[in-house]
Amino acid sequence: MDETSQKIIDAAMSLVRDKGYVATTTKDIAREAGVNECTLFRKFQSKKDIVLSGMEQERWRGNLTPEAFRNIQWELVPDLEMFMTEYMNRITPDFVRLSIGLRAPQLYEEAAPLVMKVPQAFLSTLTEYFQEMERRGKLPHMDFECLALTIFSSTFGYTFLNASFGDQLFSVSREQYIRQSVQTFIQGIQNQK
Structure with a gap:
């Protein structure tokens, strides 16, 4: 990709993150990228084309794949803490705001499969982890997809709340939240045995 096209993509994605897809115009994108609108339309067919091109780039989508969860110890507490920490390390407040900005009816059909890659990677990897923990005799048989959804939610x-409100809504640190959530989750599992 040439430098001008990348500037246009970066400008569009920044504006969508800050203003939303609908409120972002091609004039805004051109101005932010430091190009004229004619150049923008020589490089891309439409605003939607620019944004979808941006969503294909690792920089503008949540960099969360199953490989992010490779530091498994096969012990529930450190592993669940690792899953939550890796997600929070990679899904930054900027990405959360961008994913909110992308939820426009004009874009939804094309954007949703790309945005869903993040939760799908988390859910499928965690479900497989729970299944392996059962095979190893460390978890009883349960609805592992539901358990993964609980941790993901x-x-x-x-x-989401941290990206939206920072420390204005709560004073619980990320580490404290992860530790307490994992402990509560494990107590819930133990009560079902």
Whole structure:
């Protein structure tokens, strides 16, 4: 990709993150990228084309793949803490705001599969982890997809609230939240045995 195209993509994604897809115009993108609108349209067919090109780039999507969770110890507490920590390390407040900005009806059909790659990577990897823990005799048989969704929802919720409000809403540190969430989760599993 040439430098001008990348400037246009970076400008568009920054504006969508800050203003939302609908409020971002091609004039705004051109101005932010330091090019004229004609140049923008020589490089891309539309605003949607620019944004979808940006979503294909690792820089503008959550860099979360199953490989992020490779430091497994096969012990529930450190492993669940690792899953939550890796998610929170990679899904930054900027990415959360960008994913919110991308939720426009004009873009949803094309954007949703790309945005869903992040939760899919987390959920599928954690579900497989739970299944392996059962095979190793460290977990009883349970609805592992539901358990993975519980951990993901807790992790996503903290990440979303932190991105939206910072420390204005709560004073619980990320580390404290992870430790307490994992302990509560494990107590819940033990009560079901």
